[in-house]
Amino acid sequence: MANNYDVKDLGLAEVGRQRIEWAALEMPVLKLIRERFEKERPLEGIKLSACLHVTAETANLARTLAAGGADMVLVASNPLSTQDDVAAALVSIDEIPVYAIKGEDNETYYQHLKAALDHNPQITMDDGADLVTGMLKERRDLLTNLIGSTEETTTGVIRLKAMAKDGVLSFPVVAVNDSLTKHLFDNRYGTGQSTLDGVIRATNVLIAGKTVVVGGYGWCSKGIAMRAKGLGADVIVTEIDPVKALEAAMDGFRVMPMIEAAGTGDIFITATGDIHVLDGEDFAAMKDGAIVCNSGHFNVEINIPDLEKMAVEKRQPRAFIDQYVMSDGRRINLLGEGRLINLASAEGHPSAVMDMSFANQALASEFLLRNKGKLEAKVYALPEEVDREIAALKLAGMGIRIDTLTSEQERYLNSWEEGT
Numbered sequence: 001m002a003n004n005y006d007v008k009d010l011g012l013a014e015v016g017r018q019r020i021e022w023a024a025l026e027m028p029v030l031k032l033i034r035e036r037f038e039k040e041r042p043l044e045g046i047k048l049s050a051c052l053h054v055t056a057e058t059a060n061l062a063r064t065l066a067a068g069g070a071d072m073v074l075v076a077s078n079p080l081s082t083q084d085d086v087a088a089a090l091v092s093i094d095e096i097p098v099y100a101i102k103g104e105d106n107e108t109y110y111q112h113l114k115a116a117l118d119h120n121p122q123i124t125m126d127d128g129a130d131l132v133t134g135m136l137k138e139r140r141d142l143l144t145n146l147i148g149s150t151e152e153t154t155t156g157v158i159r160l161k162a163m164a165k166d167g168v169l170s171f172p173v174v175a176v177n178d179s180l181t182k183h184l185f186d187n188r189y190g191t192g193q194s195t196l197d198g199v200i201r202a203t204n205v206l207i208a209g210k211t212v213v214v215g216g217y218g219w220c221s222k223g224i225a226m227r228a229k230g231l232g233a234d235v236i237v238t239e240i241d242p243v244k245a246l247e248a249a250m251d252g253f254r255v256m257p258m259i260e261a262a263g264t265g266d267i268f269i270t271a272t273g274d275i276h277v278l279d280g281e282d283f284a285a286m287k288d289g290a291i292v293c294n295s296g297h298f299n300v301e302i303n304i305p306d307l308e309k310m311a312v313e314k315r316q317p318r319a320f321i322d323q324y325v326m327s328d329g330r331r332i333n334l335l336g337e338g339r340l341i342n343l344a345s346a347e348g349h350p351s352a353v354m355d356m357s358f359a360n361q362a363l364a365s366e367f368l369l370r371n372k373g374k375l376e377a378k379v380y381a382l383p384e385e386v387d388r389e390i391a392a393l394k395l396a397g398m399g400i401r402i403d404t405l406t407s408e409q410e411r412y413l414n415s416w417e418e419g420t
């Protein structure tokens with residue numbers, strides 16, 4: 001049993017253990033890394049604080065880091081994403097201190113972040129840059145001990161690059177999201193499937209025949225649009241970037257401004273990383289019964305304060321649904337309090353994609369240690385060889401073989417003189 005922790009109920013540990021082991025079956029790349037870490041102990045004695053969604057997949061990462069010798073603490077990166085049984089198993093079976101309770105209030109969330117910082121980490125692992133922001137804004141005393149940080153998500157990476165540009169970042173960060181084996185798979189197939197899963201679990205509505213409006217056309221929103229279309233929806237995409245908008249149009253989606261889409265959509269899903277993508281004027285135009293939710297990292301994409309102001313009544317017809325009744329009687333249904341719907345009402349990305357994301361995380365912590373003292377205060381991507389190695393291991397895990405270059409082909413590719 002870990003000494004310090006704050007979880008819902010340790011009695012859930014056995015259920016959590018089974019859930020973690022079920023997820024492990026789809027995480028062969030992380031398993032190989034764990035086996036190597038057990039032998040080589042590359043993180044021996046390193047104090048590591050992780051602020052991630054506390055799920056069965058994250059538990060497999062935590063087990064890997066602990067197998068590598070890390071002295072780690074895990075806290076939630078979102079108040080609604082914790083799987084309480086998994087948190088219990090990590091504490092009582094794996095002896096890893098966890099601070100995370102599903103549905104925790106804001107105060108508890110920040111107390112938990114504080115516990116991660118009080119661990120005096122040499123490496124931090126973030127999903128949304130909360131630990132880095134906490135250190136830079138309030139706990140600068142921790143910077144002397146810090147070797148570097150890793151960041152999981154697009155939103156966090158955007159923030160960190162802004163910090164580096166402003167000269168505020170004073171240590172190296174590895175942007176795990178920048179690996180191809182992360183964003184091409186986790187963001188697209190993981191968010192695509194788990195977001196639709198979240199909408200369906202929260203509402204049980206039929207997607208076929210509905211008009212689904214997707215805010216954004218980055219890797220996450222692409223996955224959402226693709227999966228909504230696959231389930232039979234008529235999909236509208238909204239964008240601010242002309243290239244992405246063009247891509248969406250040529251992928252076969254209708255593209256228009258949100259205010260035009262607002263009056264036609266049945267289900268609205270935001271995943272842009274920006275604020276107030278759905279705003280007061282959009283709520284005013286929506287149909288009775290519209291469903292709105294978010295799959296971006298922060299709960300700012302839907303202007304909930306505006307919705308609260310415009311409503312004359314608020315009801316809860318089902319778990320994860322707040323129904324706002326407008327003065328003209330229209331009902332707008334907000335899912336999961338505007339927080340990441342795939343983690344609020346479903347279980348987040350499936351293990352098979354988190355396998356690659358968390359292989360990147362584990363190798364990023366090793367990269368920071370191997371290059372200790374040699375890295376600058378900036379945002380790094382993992383080397384291309386690491387990305388290719390993870391992809392190769394994943395293919396092997398899936399039983400897929402591929403061709404290799406013949407020496408003739410290699411020569412051709414390396415020469416500019418041959419064969420035009």
Ligand code: ADE
Pocket residue numbers: 052053054055056057058190343347348349350351354
């Ligand atoms: N982010 C999205 N899905 C996740 C999962 N299953 N585990 C951890 N972080 C996630």
